[in-house]
Amino acid sequence: MQAVFAAPQQSRGARLRSAAVLAFHSNHFVLPLPAGHPFPMGRYAALRHAVREGLPGVRLREAEPASDGELALAHEPAWIGAVVEGTTSVAQQREIGFPWSEAMVQRARRSVGATIQAARAALLAGEGVAANLAGGTHHAYPHKGSGYCVFNDVAVAARLMQAEQHRHRRPGGRAAGVPPGRGLRVLVVDLDVHQGNGTAAIFRDDPSVFTLSLHGQRNFPFRKEASDLDVELPDGCTDRPYLDALNQALSMAFERMADHPPGLAFYLAGADPHADDRLGRLALSAEGLAERDRHVLAALGERRIPVAVTMAGGYGRDIATTVALQRRTVELAFAAWQRWQAGAAPSLAGAAADGTMTDPRTGFAVPHPP
Numbered sequence: 001m002q003a004v005f006a007a008p009q010q011s012r013g014a015r016l017r018s019a020a021v022l023a024f025h026s027n028h029f030v031l032p033l034p035a036g037h038p039f040p041m042g043r044y045a046a047l048r049h050a051v052r053e054g055l056p057g058v059r060l061r062e063a064e065p066a067s068d069g070e071l072a073l074a075h076e077p078a079w080i081g082a083v084v085e086g087t088t089s090v091a092q093q094r095e096i097g098f099p100w101s102e103a104m105v106q107r108a109r110r111s112v113g114a115t116i117q118a119a120r121a122a123l124l125a126g127e128g129v130a131a132n133l134a135g136g137t138h139h140a141y142p143h144k145g146s147g148y149c150v151f152n153d154v155a156v157a158a159r160l161m162q163a164e165q166h167r168h169r170r171p172g173g174r175a176a177g178v179p180p181g182r183g184l185r186v187l188v189v190d191l192d193v194h195q196g197n198g199t200a201a202i203f204r205d206d207p208s209v210f211t212l213s214l215h216g217q218r219n220f221p222f223r224k225e226a227s228d229l230d231v232e233l234p235d236g237c238t239d240r241p242y243l244d245a246l247n248q249a250l251s252m253a254f255e256r257m258a259d260h261p262p263g264l265a266f267y268l269a270g271a272d273p274h275a276d277d278r279l280g281r282l283a284l285s286a287e288g289l290a291e292r293d294r295h296v297l298a299a300l301g302e303r304r305i306p307v308a309v310t311m312a313g314g315y316g317r318d319i320a321t322t323v324a325l326q327r328r329t330v331e332l333a334f335a336a337w338q339r340w341q342a343g344a345a346p347s348l349a350g351a352a353a354d355g356t357m358t359d360p361r362t363g364f365a366v367p368h369p370p
């Protein structure tokens, strides 16, 4: 499913583009899980409900499933085949944590599809900010799933956007946000409390994708991979040290990417660093998590880096706590989208003779008004 944030018309920019920011979800595809299974499947429907009721500007649509070809950008054909055909072994299913079912395949495809669509909206449609109300399945490797993750949505979408970014090429010019002779660089900001081990492994030898992970040192996965930048936090970490570490990590990441800045980011806004999370082991408050989201979205917005936001993990003792935290993330993403749109309002001086408008900051063509 996809959610579209509809915003009030802006006085100048709105004349030049329709007002809509996008989020996507797939909560109609629910896994049949045995009674007592610890995965909170109900939170996806609850989040969609909370967004629909509490954020009236958001319009919801269903995400498209990712195709085999799209999945193959980050996964081995043998793994895609085993999942699709239902020939995964008991051990492989145990490592994922879900029993195989046709619904599991559908949900996994759409979870990736929703992140692809969010990335396209953010990068290619010039929305700047878009979201998947699920996704962030960062424990999936090229050849296997793990930790409730079947396919790695962000890895697939990152590679697909690198292949598709030429669609943003200015007429007769180079692609926006891409230095001459170089491809689209992607930044993954993974703030789920568990390390993004699958994502780190997929991009280990790929300098075009910078992986940043802040996670609990003593938490799953117990064998960590090497991200481009890993920050390990002790059990019980509270707001202030967390936000200080985040601040430092983001500065360091941008410094290390100075020669080839990112033109697209994925933000895994896991709710599981929260103090009441069953699996988190950290002690962030709701306000601390909101500050975290604001900080990341501001750091990207200031640099005009489009971002696809995914919800990633959240295992509150009370599911309503997790849903409230994620709803807040969506609300802050919406605010970031509004700032992006306000900043993107092109001046009339950008109008070409044929009436085509170009946003001076991004170089993206601006669609005609509807």
Ligand SMILES: [Zn+2]
Pocket: 192, 193, 194, 270, 272, 312, 313, 314
């Ligand atoms: Zn997690």
